[in-house]
Amino acid sequence: MFIYEALRKELRSKKYRMTAQREIILKIFAESDEKHLGAEDVYRKLIEKRYRISKATVYRTVELLSKLGFLRKLEFGEGIYRYELAAQNKDTLHQHIICKNCGNIAEIDEKLVNELVKNVASKTGYIIDYHDIKFYGLCPKCQTENSSIPTNNT
Ligand SMILES: [Zn+2]
Ligand SMILES: [Zn+2]
Incomplete structure (x- = not known):
């Protein structure tokens, strides 16, 4: 290989x-x-x-x-x-979003990230050669588990 x-x-x-x-x-x-x-x-x-x-x-x-x-x-x-x-190509680095509850790590499409980086570059005038972006939150699975708290309506 x-x-x-x-x-x-x-x-x-x-x-x-x-x-x-x-x-x-x-x-x-x-x-x-x-x-x-x-x-x-x-x-x-x-x-x-x-x-x-x-x-x-x-x-x-x-x-x-x-x-x-x-x-x-x-x-x-x-x-x-x-x-x-x-990744073979350093320009197409995906970034990550992490669930604070279960620790699940999802990947964010590099197109979305590149869009953001391009915006930041044009707004700040910087030539960006490195970025490391992370998002933290509650994943969809944990959201449904958290909202499924039993109610009294039977
Ligand atoms: Zn989770
Ligand atoms: Zn990854």
Whole structure:
């Protein structure tokens, strides 16, 4: 698969070795249904798949993969970092909206975000080369659960 070939090349150019562990951890991200994984999640998934990799190695590896640009490092005010597979094109970064109740993370289409960034650039006169926008609130599921408080009308 292309991504592993790219990782191998990138590691070699930075004088790192392509280890089985590095490839497996990248594979966890590529194959996971959940997209935004903390190091603990990665570790848990490795255990489920019966891989023997120490927790310290998992932490070091996700950090290295994010430094090399294969993973995007995310922080949602939970006191942990999460990671996701990095986009090929940095101009089309999606952003995130996080439920304060259940912790669900949804992605915001990059078109919406680009529109906002363009507006901010024209209003401020800045050339924007980086942005990191997060939205917090209550997801639709939690809204219906919160509103389904039993009433006395039977
Ligand atoms: Zn929720
Ligand atoms: Zn995402």
